[in-house]
Amino acid sequence: MPKFEYAPAPESRSIVSLRESYGLFINGEFGPSVDGRAFKTISPATEEVLAEVTEAGPADVDRAVTAARKAYEHTWSAMPGRERAKYLFRIARIVQERARELAVLESLDNGKPIRESRDVDIPLVAAHFFYYAGWADKLEYAGYGPAPRPLGVAGQVIPWNFPLLMLAWKIAPALACGNTVVLKPAETTPLTALAFAEICQQADLPPGVVNIVTGAGETGRALVEHPGIDKVAFTGSTEVGKQIARACAPTRKKVTLELGGKAANVVFEDAPVDQAVEGIVNGIFFNQGHVCCAGSRLLVQESVYDEVLASLRRRLATLRLGDPLDKNTDVGAINSAAQLAKIRELSEVGEAEGAQRWSPPCELPVKGFWFPPTIFTGVSQAHRIAREEIFGPVLSVLTFRTPAEAVEKANNTPYGLSAGVWTEKGSLILWMASRLRAGVVWANTFNKFDPTSPFGGYKESGYGREGGRHGLEAYLDV
């Protein structure tokens, strides 16, 4: 038994009042679907049913798009930017006021540790709305001409890994630029999007400016293929992204896609080792590795391989896995049974292909979906676990000898979303950054996000940028 055993420190659930069932948020109101179909959303940590959620069919999507079109033409696009900004500022403030509630709700529905939803997700959500609120009346200074026009109605489909944050990344710039939106949250994590719908009501946002339709893949398809949509924004898997690109190719719709990744986290021999180990942990075990820009491939210079791996293993033994609502939890639950099956499958493939698997001693809860933090060593570029996105707490460790080899290996992937470089040598950071084909290159840090910084991918990681001034372009007719 450990000397210093941290007693359970659960965040209270009482701040969240869950409804038994949730309708679709169309034209400023919650209401039923046409055909009355519904699905359940569960807590991945306990498999407890949290609420019943309405499944939107094509007729519902059509109603939502019509409401968004009406709001676009009659209200939102004609409203001066400074007025739109007021609504966005109001939303940002309400998010801050309800931060604790939103954090608990996010951790319940998604399985991520409360420490992360409290300290990362929700503060960034508010920051995104604040940031784009600031742009709403300054679009003429953004570098896209004297009076850039919005695109119209945006159909937005977001993933389950950062539910409310991805919503903010999509909705904040869209509204700031004068577009209206129909957004579909992921079927496993719809609750914070529905709470956001309440926030829109609370902020007196004009009806139809934001519409939330819940459902699974079919709902998403109906939204993306709806002829009344001017713009499609998608964050999710590369496979679905390709389907969307194909579906939109023969149309006038503009598309931005933020897809998968297999980021290299490159550790040089002169790296600040203790901080690099933190960065590796943060790169792949943050949010259970459910991060499209996760540092899932660790490239270590051979001369410090033993030292870095020993430190990493020691550090992993201190990770605390368990109840997402416990304030001391570092690693929460895998979001769904399907995702857990995928992580298990790829991990088994890793072993079968000859890589060595290691996890710290770690007791997994009986109920719910759990996977221990896992490291694969002896991985080569040819292994599937070095090429395919696992989207879980699984790190593949490779080695390199020279900076040129590091660049070659880092770029030798169909993806190009992010990369990390660890060295105390500034010139090497710049040398690497100019050669890595990745949308974001972090230097001596990893998984740091800021609304002022653009984010997006190369190659199969998608196209278009979200965040910063660049993020406006995706929602302006330029």
Next chain:
Amino acid sequence: MSAPTQAIPELRGFLHGLPGVDRVGAEARAATLASRSIKTTAKQWALDMAISMIDLTTLEGQDTPGKVRALCAKAKRPDPADPTAPMVAAVCVYPDLAHVAAVELKGSGVHVASVATAFPSGRTSLEVKLADVKYAVSAGADEVDMVIDRGAFLAGDYQLVFDEIVAVKQACGDAHLKVILETGELVTLDNVRRASWLAMLAGGDFIKTSTGKVAPAATLPVTLVMLEAVRDFRESHGRQVGVKPAGGIRTAKDAIRYLVLVNETAGEDWLDPDWFRLGASSLLNDLLMQRTKMMTGRYSGPDYFTLD
């Protein structure tokens, strides 16, 4: 990370070859650990552990035998109303008052610590510093808190600093040597790491952050780097060295944050008064107040705890 202990010309190369510390990353890690939530049974355990790790300190020009005697009484029985409250680890005074503390604490189990080597600046000759140490030890101090020559360290004269520590260690005899790095004057975390290794290589039994006379005194990021150093040193040299943050730790909440830092950085082997100390004075009463609150469910005011 094998290091030369005697091969003197390599000292500089060795210290400069230690992995760098990224300040942003170290501060972020310390901040994350500071957000751990320590409640109920864990808090009870931590409060008692923190009390037992305190070096109860008075280092003022106005210190008198009377003041030191009062402090010693407090050290032996921190909460007169509750005999279950643990004793502190040591009482820390100037050398000329060490004999007072030695008499008061004799047989109690509370150690007598004395600062020495021209504390706090250390700006005198080695002869005077060594005489200071011998004076303290002969007066009954079984722990000596020395200061390093920060001027020499910052000038890159690591050998001088090393030799002084070796000489002081020798002068200490059986007394435990705590080496004060005065991290507030070393400023960078790279310097903190190098000075930690230097002090350990030269034979220090403890490395200590600060004199308490320079701001900033102890901080979480500095202590984090020192804990990493003792952890790595034990791994490469097989000898365990203690850590003592001192100065600026005033609340129970702060103290518990340090314990979390120890637990998740150096590991639980250091969660022991033999290997981790908190140099403080006003901290003790806050710990006692929190302790009473845990046991009775009620806060009582400062009037119910003794000043010293």
